[in-house]
Amino acid sequence: ASVYFRNAQGVRKRIEATGDSKASARRRLFATLREAMAAGGLGYSPRSTFADVAADWLESLDELVAAGRRSPRTVALYRHALKRHVLPGLGGLRLSELTSARMDRFIRDRRRAAGYSVAKLCRSVTSGICGFAVRRDAMRHNPVRDVEALERPSTQEARALTDEECCAWLMILDGSELACQADLPDLVRFLL
Numbered sequence: 145a146s147v148y149f150r151n152a153q154g155v156r157k158r159i160e161a162t163g164d165s166k167a168s169a170r171r172r173l174f175a176t177l178r179e180a181m182a183a184g185g186l187g188y189s190p191r192s193t194f195a196d197v198a199a200d201w202l203e204s205l206d207e208l209v210a211a212g213r214r215s216p217r218t219v220a221l222y223r224h225a226l227k228r229h230v231l232p233g234l235g236g237l238r239l240s241e242l243t244s245a246r247m248d249r250f251i252r253d254r255r256r257a258a259g260y261s262v263a264k265l266c267r268s269v270t271s272g273i274c275g276f277a278v279r280r281d282a283m284r285h286n287p288v289r290d291v292e293a294l295e296r297p298s299t300q301e302a303r304a305l306t307d308e309e310c311c312a313w314l315m316i317l318d319g320s321e322l323a324c325q326a327d328l329p330d331l332v333r334f335l336l
Contacts, residue, residue: 145169149177188282190240194273195231197239201276202226222272225265229254234270239283242274244290251291260297267294310336 146160159176163169179189188197202223208214233250234242247270255263271288278286305313317329 145173147173147177188239188277188280190282191238192282193235194237194239194242195235197277197280197282198226198231198235198273201273204276221265222269225262225269229258229262229266230269230273239277242283242287244287247274247287248291251294255294260294264294267291 145163145166146158148156149159150156159173161169161172161176163172176189202219205214205219205222209216209219233253234247237246250270251263251267254266267288271286274283274286274288277283314329314332317323317332320328323329
């Protein structure tokens with residue numbers, strides 16, 4: 145069974161469904177048509193791919209840049225992360241396949257492979273795309289919201305030099321001809 149459907153942009157799309165009988169094919173067609181109409185006329189359904197929604201999300205960000213509500217650098221950064229990290233890992237998945245567990249695994253893999261900052265950026269991008277899909281009724285909830293929080297890697301705290309370390313450092317500077325020519329021992333003593 146097939147029928148034509150005009151989405152919100154006025155684009156005419158053909159929707160098809162098959163079944164064991166004519167009645168079965170019609171039921172499936174009407175279910176698919178209801179999904180398309182519930183998706184705000186954008187034609188998204190649980191079978192739509194993540195990459196399709198991502199392309200429309202980028203278009204919406206470009207509109208915000210044109211309106212002066214988003215920074216072009218931010219959108220360029222999101223576009224780079226999407227192309228380099230997100231789409232190779234999630235682009236072929238259907239919206240119905242995007243679960244919190246799958247997203248959590250993707251974010252953890254990105255952290256292991258590329259580091260904390262890239263994982264955080266990927267989380268922001270995927271959350272934005274999934275939120276866009278939720279606002280278009282293509283998904284019921286944003287699975288990225290349930291992903292485990294990323295923790296910043298621990299860094300050593302700054303500390304003051306001990307008296308012994310200061311004396312050792314000054315001896316090194318006093319013994320260096322190049323440091324003495326640049327007056328570094330005097331400058332360091334002043335700063336200490």
